[in-house]
Amino acid sequence: xxxxxxxxxxxxxxxxxxxxxxxxxxxxxxxxxxxxxxxxxxxxxxxxxxxxxxxxxxxxxxxxxxxxxxxxxxxxxxxxxxxxxxxxxxxxxxxxxxxxxxxxxxxxxxxxxxxxxxxxxxxxxxxxxxxxxxxxxxxxxxxxxxxxxxxxxxxxxxxxxxxxxxxxxx
Numbered sequence: 001x002x003x004x005x006x007x008x009x010x011x012x013x014x015x016x017x018x019x020x021x022x023x024x025x026x027x028x029x030x031x032x033x034x035x036x037x038x039x040x041x042x043x044x045x046x047x048x049x050x051x052x053x054x055x056x057x058x059x060x061x062x063x064x065x066x067x068x069x070x071x072x073x074x075x076x077x078x079x080x081x082x083x084x085x086x087x088x089x090x091x092x093x094x095x096x097x098x099x100x101x102x103x104x105x106x107x108x109x110x111x112x113x114x115x116x117x118x119x120x121x122x123x124x125x126x127x128x129x130x131x132x133x134x135x136x137x138x139x140x141x142x143x144x145x146x147x148x149x150x151x152x153x154x155x156x157x158x159x160x161x162x163x164x165x166x167x168x169x170x
Contacts, residue, residue: 005104008111009091013084015118016058022122023051054121058114062086065110069093072103128155133169137161143169 066086070077073096078089090107097104119126131143131152138159145152152163163169 005097005108005111006091006094008108008115009087009094011115012058012062012111012118013087013091015115015122016083016087018122019051019055019058019118023048023055051121054117058118059083061110061114062090065107066090069097069103069107072100073097131169135159135161136163136167136170139170 062083063080063086066089067077069090070093073093075093081089090111094107097107116126126146126149129145129147131145133143134141135143135154135156138154138156138161140154140156140159142154142156142159143152143163144155152169154161
C-alpha cells in the first residue's frame with residue numbers, strides 16, 4: 001500500500017480531537033432557565049451544526065471502514081472504541097491491507113476524504129505546491145499541485161486546465 005493511507009490516518013488521529021474541541025462552546029457559562037421565562041445569566045455559544053455533522057460523518061465513516069476492512073481480511077469483529085483507537089487499529093492493519101490493491105485504494109480514498117473534511121471544518125486551507133514547467137494549454141507558468149486532491153491544475157484564471165494522468169508540463 002502506498003504511504004497515503006498511513007498519512008491520512010495519522011492526520012485523522014491528530015486532528016479529530018481538535019474537531020471535538022471545536023464543538024464545545026467557549027464561554028463556559030451555562031444558561032439558567034426559570035419555568036415560564038426566558039433564559040437568564042450568561043449565554044452559551046451556539047452549537048455549530050457543521051462541526052457536529054462532520055464529527056458524525058467521520059465517526060460513522062471510521063466505524064464502517066474498520067468493519068469493512070476486518071470483514072474483507074477475514075478478521076473477527078472487535079469491540080467498539082473511540083475514533084482515535086479505531087484509527088490506530090486500522091493503521092496496525094495497513095501491511096495486510098496493502099496485499100489487496102482494491103482494499104488499499106478504498107482505505108486511502110476514505111481516510112483522505114475524512115481527513116479533508118476534518119481539515120476544512122477546522123479552517124485549514126488546502127496546501128498548494130508550485131509545479132515547474134508551463135501549462136500545456138495556455139503556456140503559463142501557473143501550474144500548481146493540490147496534494148489533497150491528487151491534482152495538478154493551472155491557476156491562471158483564464159485557463160484553469162487540469163492535467164490528466166500522464167500529461168506533463170512543457
